[in-house]
Amino acid sequence: MVAKAKDSGVVKKISTGIEGMDKLLYGGIPEREQVLLAGGPGAGKTLLSFEILYRNAKKGIPSTMVSFEEEPEDIIRNAKAVFEEFTDIDDLIASGKLAVEKAESYERIYQKGDDTSNYSFGHIVSEIEDMLTKNNAKLIVIDSISIVKLLFPDVFSYRRSMMSLTQNLRRLGVTALFTFELQTSSRQDLKFTREFFMFDGVIILYQAEQDDKRSLVAEVVKTRGTNHSWILSPYEITPEGFKFMTVA
Ligand SMILES: Nc1ncnc2c1ncn2[C@@H]1O[C@H](COP(=O)(O)OP(=O)(O)O)[C@@H](O)[C@H]1O
């Protein structure tokens, strides 16, 4: 765990396993909390969350990704292609410490099209809980929640249902990252939507532009009950994993 220079140290945290990201989070993701990982397309939300699960699985913490859209085989294939140094992905999956699952109920509900949102959402929640129980997961990623929103006719039922999901996960003792698709990749154009208020923590991945070059930048916007770095950290996706250029 990274030293927490400006943090009381009261909140227990799960290290992401990525040095620079732990520095941004003053140690890691607060245990049993729900953190939003938001960014535009191609920001690296799926890859970053996969790496966090991979590194925790390596430490023996059962880690599961629940995917709503991409097929697990595709996620694993992409991760292997990008992270060439992670040669033990298959071993971790075989040992049961790392799992990538597809949430099937969403597609079924969508195809049927006649369920009420609360009923449908109940199916999704119980499917997620079944996966967590099966894998005994302590750390999970839901990739992404953006699609779940489409089930709800109004913001109140959406917000209430998401609250009940996060409360259930907390009750199960699970620490969770929820990826969320932003409509913009630019920090200047970012508008805070209700998702930013619904979660305990918020991390945003942007694409910054300078002259004719784009670069990736990460920022921790909030972590409830504990401090975090206030710097904007450029990052790169490398064969060894994500590299965050943070200042100490
Ligand atoms: N081999 C690679 N090396 C570095 N970056 C890569 C590599 N392959 C893909 N990427 C980057 O990863 C991005 C996709 O990451 P992904 O996690 O799927 O994004 P998101 O889930 O935020 O849409 C691509 O747009 C590309 O910029």
Ligand SMILES: [Mg+2]
């Ligand atoms: Mg993705």
